[in-house]
Amino acid sequence: MAELDLNELKRRMDGAISSLKSDLAGLRTGRASPSLLDPITVEAYGNQMPLNQVANVTAPEARMVAVTVWDKQMVGKVERAIRESSLGLNPITDGQTLRIPLPELNEQRRKELVKVAQQYGEGAKIAARHVRRDGMETLKKLEKDGEMGQDDSRQTSDRVQKLTDDTIAEIEKMLSVKEAEIMQV
Missing domain, CATH: 1.10.132.20 (Ribosome-recycling factor)
Structure with a gap:
């Protein structure tokens, strides 16, 4: 049966x-967290890839997330993906590193x-x-x-x-x- x-x-x-x-882990509360950027995908090498597969994401300070992009060619795409996400973040590009200050909520x-x-x-x-x-x-x-x-x-x-x-x-x-x-x- x-x-x-x-x-x-x-x-x-x-x-x-x-x-x-x-x-939900990607939604920020008061503190910076690398998981904040988990929902973001980047168009890389012809595919949509999670951000953490093209860059290293860290939280060096309580109100700052740093994204170090591995491939220099990808910096612009990563920055655009972060800006266009629903998270309302403005990355500051510094070479291959994007610094993302988190505004007070x-x-x-x-x-x-x-x-x-x-x-x-x-x-x-x-x-x-x-x-x-x-x-x-x-x-x-x-x-x-x-x-x-x-x-x-x-x-x-x-x-x-x-x-x-x-x-x-x-x-x-x-x-x-x-x-x-x-x-x-």
């Missing part, structure tokens, strides 16, 4: 959560960062709902093909829904923690 692999659905939903974790900037965090959270929730939809479609197909009874299908669909609800609750919790962290002066 064929059945739906709940562990696979859980793994895919956990993927949405871990993706959200890395996105004012109330308006904090609210903007909270909105960005909420967008990331919404993306993660949508991903979890897509996983749920895939699971429900598989269940309907199994039931239609006679490989699963109606009762089993209903029970499994309830378990898929509970998995989705738990995942979305986890996402909400992560968001509220990050929002509190951002709004803390």
